[in-house]
Amino acid sequence: MLNDNFGVHPLTDQSAHVRFRAREVSTWLQARAEQLDLDRHLASQVLPQLGQAGLFRIGVPTDIGGSGGTILHAIDAIATIAEDSMAAALVFWGQRAFVECLLQSENTALRASLLPSLLSGELAGAVGLSNGMKFLSKMEALQLSATAFRPVGGVQYWTLTGSIPWVTNLRPEGFVAAIATDHTDGKQPSIFAVPNEIEGVIRSDDLDLVALRATNTAALYLQKAVLDESFQIASNAPDFLAGVRPNLLGLQCGLSIGLTRRSLRSLDSTGPIARSVLADNCRSLEAELHGIVLDLLDGISSGEFIDKPKQLFSLRLLLASLVQEANILEVHATGGRGYIRGHADLARRRREAAFIPIITPSVVEIRSLFEKNE
Ligand SMILES: Cc1cc2nc3c(=O)[nH]c(=O)nc-3n(C[C@H](O)[C@H](O)[C@H](O)COP(=O)(O)OP(=O)(O)OC[C@H]3O[C@@H](n4cnc5c(N)ncnc54)[C@H](O)[C@@H]3O)c2cc1C
Structure with missing residues (x-):
């Protein structure tokens, strides 16, 4: 670039803090950027590398495990990683986008239970929300549907069925994915966090991509997966x-x-x-x-x-x-x-x-x- 100051927001000294943290993984990424793009063998290492550098904590309040700053710092951090490797930046985006959904959720218990392992990079977070966003823009019907049931005196449950064709960061080692679903009883569509270990939650093999291959991008199928209200991120999608x-x-x-x-x-x-x-x-x-x-x-x-x-x-x-x-x-x-x-x-x-x-x-x-x- 001809002028280093272009392309960055005057974010105060926090911006330097972002770059310092990102630099820790930069050397690792630069040496492997080609491999991360063209084959999937290093896919399992990307999330831990980013997590160890503290990148998922950026823009998350310190009292809940973050390193402070705002969403603007998180955007800057993703941009910094994208300079080295789009595959790594896409994984970062999926993880941080899921974290953002939790930060904006009223379900504080879900946030408290998932956030520590997401911020450290032990657990993968994914957002299968393209369908939901297109639904919001009146372009597409929701591809998942939820049927409610409540055992007498018990909590609310839903059976979820449907599929999402593209989701990045579905780590085979463990993931939780945000999805939008319709409700068969006519209630408002809602947003759920779907963990991989629930019966009926199935991840396809990695999609056979021409690039961005180390991103754990796969399809997600829900076949009568049962979730209770503790997994609901938002009741009004x-x-x-x-x-x-x-x-x-x-x-x-x-x-x-x-x-x-x-x-x-x-x-x-x-x-x-x-x-x-x-x-x-x-x-x-x-x-x-x-x-x-x-x-x-x-x-x-x-x-x-x-x-x-x-x-x-x-x-x-x-x-x-x-x-x-x-x-x-x-x-x-x-x-x-x-x-x-x-x-x-x-x-x-x-x-x-x-x-x-x-x-x-x-x-x-x-x-x-x-x-x-x-
Ligand atoms: C590597 C990779 C990773 C991805 N990761 C994720 C992820 O993590 N989460 C996620 O939710 N999605 C993810 N996606 C999906 C992505 O966000 C788009 O939804 C998808 O690529 C659109 O392609 P399509 O095959 O569905 O397009 P098609 O439906 O085949 O449409 C062709 C073109 O028309 C556009 N189009 C489709 N429907 C309409 C419409 N109604 N009005 C106007 N234009 C339309 C499409 O955007 C596309 O440009 C990923 C995709 C790729 C390639």
């Missing part, structure tokens, strides 16, 4: 999802911010001619990134995106375009070296960048919302 969406999408934007920052940095290692030719282009992309990040962080911290999701979606679209432009700039800056196996970072970042437009809310979903003016 639309309200809950609308409230948590800015933070979840903000965390996801961290992926784009980090990838853009990294591609723009490629100019640092190119020759003088390419550097001088591309400098203006790079500067303008840096300035654009800086502006988008400021708007994103300001909107999230003020809470205005809760009622005005379109503003947030616009920033998500701008970031998705910026990733592609910065990625092409890196192609220009790297030249033929990008085709040499020993310089495979660029090819990996091309694959990583290809993922950005499709994660929900995808570019197509947002454009279609804008076209419908909803």
